[in-house]
Structure formats: structure tokens, C-alpha cells
Amino acid sequence: MxxxxxxxxxxxxxxxxxxxxxxxxxxxxxxxxxxxxxxxxxxxxxxxxxxxxxxxxxxxxxxxxxxxxxxxxxxxxxxxxxxxxxxxxxxxxxxxxxxxxxxxxxxxxxxxxxxxxxxxxxxxxxxxxPGITSFTGCAASAKMQLAEKDEIMVIVPKVDERLSQIMACGDTFVIMKTSRHSDMLEEIINQDKRDKEIISVQNCSMKDEKIFNGFVEDKKYLSTTIVKFKNSKN
CATH class of the missing domain: 3.40.1010.10 (Tetrapyrrole methylase, N-terminal domain)
Structure with a gap:
């Protein structure tokens, strides 16, 4: 058979x-x-x-x-x-x-x-x-460019000390499921003094989608935060 x-x-x-x-x-x-x-x-x-x-x-x-x-x-x-x-x-x-x-x-x-x-x-x-990823969907909803020219984009599944170690090496950081570790994320991101744009999207492309300027305001599971540092090279 x-x-x-x-x-x-x-x-x-x-x-x-x-x-x-x-x-x-x-x-x-x-x-x-x-x-x-x-x-x-x-x-x-x-x-x-x-x-x-x-x-x-x-x-x-x-x-x-x-x-x-x-x-x-x-x-x-x-x-x-x-x-x-x-x-x-x-x-x-x-x-x-x-x-x-x-x-x-x-x-x-x-x-x-x-x-x-x-x-x-x-x-x-x-x-x-393949399918459309959540983070490209979030960027589309927020009308946001994830990366331009030679910018480095980093996808982060979990916030821990590794994020602090690599922060200076990236231009755009996509943090998945940020509701699980929003407090630590804010602390790490705020330590970087570069100018930055922070957008958070919950339930991307769904009927109850929400877009925030800044970090997530509640604990929805399907939450993604995009942090884009302003690159003086561009």
C-alpha cells in the first residue's frame, strides 16, 4: 500500500x-x-x-x-x-x-x-x-519597516541575560510572546540609550487586534513587541 x-x-x-x-x-x-x-x-x-x-x-x-x-x-x-x-x-x-x-x-x-x-x-x-510569520504580520499591521539596507534584525523567543549581551549588535529586535516577560524586557531595552521606536501588537490580524506605542499593557499570550533603534548610518 x-x-x-x-x-x-x-x-x-x-x-x-x-x-x-x-x-x-x-x-x-x-x-x-x-x-x-x-x-x-x-x-x-x-x-x-x-x-x-x-x-x-x-x-x-x-x-x-x-x-x-x-x-x-x-x-x-x-x-x-x-x-x-x-x-x-x-x-x-x-x-x-x-x-x-x-x-x-x-x-x-x-x-x-x-x-x-x-x-x-x-x-x-x-x-x-511556509506561512506568513507573526512578526511580519505585526509589522504590516503597524505599518512599520522591520529592516532597511544593512540593518541587523534579531528574533528573540525568550527574554533573559542574552538579550543584554547582544543588544548593541542589532538594529531591530522582535520579541515574541512579550506578555511572559514584559518587566524584564522594559528594563533591558531602557538601558540602551539610543533613540528607538517601540511598537507592540496583540492578536495580530485577528478581529481583536490591538496595537500599542510602547510595551504591552496587559498579559495577552499572542503579543509581540518590535524595538527598532534609529541607525545613524541610514
Missing amino acids: KKGKFIGIGVGPGDPDLLTVKAVKALNKVDVICAPKSSKSKPSVALSIINPVLNDRKSKYETLEPLFPMIEDKKELQKYWTDAAQVIIEKLNEGLDVAFITLGDPSVYSTFSYVFKIIEGMDFETMII
Whole structure:
């Protein structure tokens, strides 16, 4: 029996209109949609983004919603990733194509990567379809240029002492999920005396999107802060 194909699909930051044409074509054809969620009581955000596409489908499909909890224990997380991969492998062995959907892009801080590493080494055809990242979506919403000429842009997934160490080497800093470490972020950024523009975006491209001049004002999970230092060279 022919085995199925495993496809990682980036569904963008939130607005269904930001899905790529290639992503829509794949979502209209695959047999199984895998949409992980962080809690049993919370729906998958990625799945809600693609619902308009799925609602227009003429053919049947199956949905998998494995639990990927937001915990720090790597051994415990590995168990969830392995369990999800095993369910996907079973579907692939049945000859079914499986699409693993993920917010933003599958190659940028995505849980897709952990499952992909397990499946990639097996005898399955794989494909990755890129998506619009949250930070480019945030820059578009804020009408902000992320980088010009030879400016250096840094993507920061977690604020710690490393940010202080590299601050002087970059021109634009994109800090992901800033609600988790906003106090430390402000302290580090304010230590740099260069003139700067600070924009924060919550729930980028969604109906409840908010844009702030400065740092985030509350603790929404999907928050991104962009700090752009004024470069005298430009």
C-alpha cells in the first residue's frame, strides 16, 4: 500500500485571508488535519483560522487535535510529541495524507518541528508549506519597516541575560510572546540609550487586534513587541 504524505502548513498569524494559495490547495485535498491545542478546554487557534477553507470543502476529512500543553518539562513534552507522532504515523501507514497546521510559519519556533524530526527519518514523503510569520504580520499591521539596507534584525523567543549581551549588535529586535516577560524586557531595552521606536501588537490580524506605542499593557499570550533603534548610518 502507498504511504501517505506528511505536510507541515503555516497558517499565518490569524487572518484567514493571509493563508497562502499553496496552503489552501493543500488543505482542500489532505485526508487528515492535525491541529494541536494547548489545553483540552481551549480550541485550536490554528484550526479556527482555516475553518473558512474547511467549511467550503466538498470532500470528507478527519481532524486530529493532540494536546501540546504549555509546560517547561522537556521529558514530559517529549511524551506528548511522541504520542502525536505515533497517531500521525498510523494515518500515514493507512495511505492517508496528513497536514499538521501551525500558527505563523512551520520553521519558526513551531511545535511542528518536534513532530517533524520524529517522522522525517522514516519512510514517508514530507513537505513544508511556509506561512506568513507573526512578526511580519505585526509589522504590516503597524505599518512599520522591520529592516532597511544593512540593518541587523534579531528574533528573540525568550527574554533573559542574552538579550543584554547582544543588544548593541542589532538594529531591530522582535520579541515574541512579550506578555511572559514584559518587566524584564522594559528594563533591558531602557538601558540602551539610543533613540528607538517601540511598537507592540496583540492578536495580530485577528478581529481583536490591538496595537500599542510602547510595551504591552496587559498579559495577552499572542503579543509581540518590535524595538527598532534609529541607525545613524541610514
